[in-house]
Amino acid sequence: MAEVSDQLKRNISLAVPRSDDTTVKGKKIISFPFQDPLPFATRVLAKAFQTNANNIGTRLHNADGSEGGFEGSQELERRLLSMIAEILGAKSEEVDGFMTLGATASNLDGMQIGREKGRTPDKQCKNTTAIFGSFLTHYSIDRAAKTLNIAPNFDDTENDDGTGYYKLGTDGRGRVLVEQIEEKIERIAAEHPIVTHFIVVGNAGTTMLGSVDDIPQIDALITKLKARFPEKHFHFHVDAAFGAFVAPFLRDVPDIGFRNKNVGTVGVDIYKTLPGHVGSGALFVRRDLANVTRSSSEYVPIGGSISSVGSKPGAMAVACYAILRLLGKKGLQENAQRLMSIASFARDQLSELNLHLFPNDLPIIGVSGRFPVELLDYYIVHESTFPLNGRQPLREDSGFAHIWNVVAMPHIEKNILHLTADYRWVLHGRNSLWNID
Numbered sequence: 001m002a003e004v005s006d007q008l009k010r011n012i013s014l015a016v017p018r019s020d021d022t023t024v025k026g027k028k029i030i031s032f033p034f035q036d037p038l039p040f041a042t043r044v045l046a047k048a049f050q051t052n053a054n055n056i057g058t059r060l061h062n063a064d065g066s067e068g069g070f071e072g073s074q075e076l077e078r079r080l081l082s083m084i085a086e087i088l089g090a091k092s093e094e095v096d097g098f099m100t101l102g103a104t105a106s107n108l109d110g111m112q113i114g115r116e117k118g119r120t121p122d123k124q125c126k127n128t129t130a131i132f133g134s135f136l137t138h139y140s141i142d143r144a145a146k147t148l149n150i151a152p153n154f155d156d157t158e159n160d161d162g163t164g165y166y167k168l169g170t171d172g173r174g175r176v177l178v179e180q181i182e183e184k185i186e187r188i189a190a191e192h193p194i195v196t197h198f199i200v201v202g203n204a205g206t207t208m209l210g211s212v213d214d215i216p217q218i219d220a221l222i223t224k225l226k227a228r229f230p231e232k233h234f235h236f237h238v239d240a241a242f243g244a245f246v247a248p249f250l251r252d253v254p255d256i257g258f259r260n261k262n263v264g265t266v267g268v269d270i271y272k273t274l275p276g277h278v279g280s281g282a283l284f285v286r287r288d289l290a291n292v293t294r295s296s297s298e299y300v301p302i303g304g305s306i307s308s309v310g311s312k313p314g315a316m317a318v319a320c321y322a323i324l325r326l327l328g329k330k331g332l333q334e335n336a337q338r339l340m341s342i343a344s345f346a347r348d349q350l351s352e353l354n355l356h357l358f359p360n361d362l363p364i365i366g367v368s369g370r371f372p373v374e375l376l377d378y379y380i381v382h383e384s385t386f387p388l389n390g391r392q393p394l395r396e397d398s399g400f401a402h403i404w405n406v407v408a409m410p411h412i413e414k415n416i417l418h419l420t421a422d423y424r425w426v427l428h429g430r431n432s433l434w435n436i437d
Helices: 002-012 039-049 071-087 103-116 139-147 178-191 215-228 314-351 412-428
Strands: 095-100 129-134 164-168 197-203 233-240 263-269 281-286 295-297 300-305 364-368 383-387 400-407
Touching: 039 314, 071 095, 071 281, 071 314, 095 103, 095 314, 103 129, 103 139, 103 197, 103 233, 103 263, 103 281, 129 139, 129 178, 139 164, 164 178, 178 197, 178 215, 197 215, 215 233, 314 364, 314 400, 314 412, 400 412
Parallel strands: 129 164, 129 197, 197 233, 233 263
Antiparallel strands: 095 281, 263 281, 295 300, 364 400, 383 400
């Protein structure tokens, strides 16, 4: 026991610094979306884990359909889902939903629902689907496409039959070009009759730029496409992993949720911008689509499971419910405003370095250029690439710019001061400000 305990202590100590640790020991977090979980929620989580509750099959609308013996945690999951549905602009009776381990799993389920809706049994194993999203869309959509046997596409090339995952361009803010979605779908629908299912992915917070696609404009486009191609099936999935608990509380961000009548599924993370625990997410789906992927089980007797996740910890539902109840709508709004305020502070500091900063819809600030190699040993930072003109997907033979970002979380307020001081040192040989109080 002592040996195991020592090993656990050593490994736990290797974790990245938490919000209150901004000393030179370890790397300073610049690009990681997290907040320290509420202490009360952590105590609740630890207590709930002792029951080992299983919320398999639990969803918003199956009060009697989960595995027996864990009714307490299952009821709290349904209450949690109802609260989040309201944040996303839906009445609880209009949507169904279930908890997942995070938005990567939620995106997979959302893609599967889009692929299977309206499909007859004789075509369930055939690939007749095309997916459309910007090149900034999260990698989990790539993974979902591969898992669902939907081949990838690059740039303007198309598979012979028109199926696949098409990564489209963005404007200078990182928002998908809706006219490219329209052009691509209209051409494929007209030229490739085998393609019967069209999935459009809208981003409510891209990983690198914090950009939010114009969901209402895409929604209007899908209405238009449905009228033009009534024999086709259209599905609109919104990846709101980062934006679910921020965007609804900002005046300048278009509605990302179910007030858009064509939005069929929305995936969320509960921990990225809230003081929650990693491994908590959810998928919401309109009621008329809820059973598209349902599978029956003798021990999930009523309604079956509509999720690709089987057994899942009821303790996480209990902790997430505690977080949302403690915060309330006022706390959620204050949290969103605080994160945007921190982003504004970070932007002001970075602007003094004469860096090119991309506009941000959410508390993520993209910075053009390479992150200084001299600082890589001291900071945790994400780097990627971005097209020079901002209007086309990346291509090997086209120019692109490097980009790194700052994810505005509470610990950034002090870390950004260290970063800008160190950046000046790299650029101009000035002294660093490690002694900032």
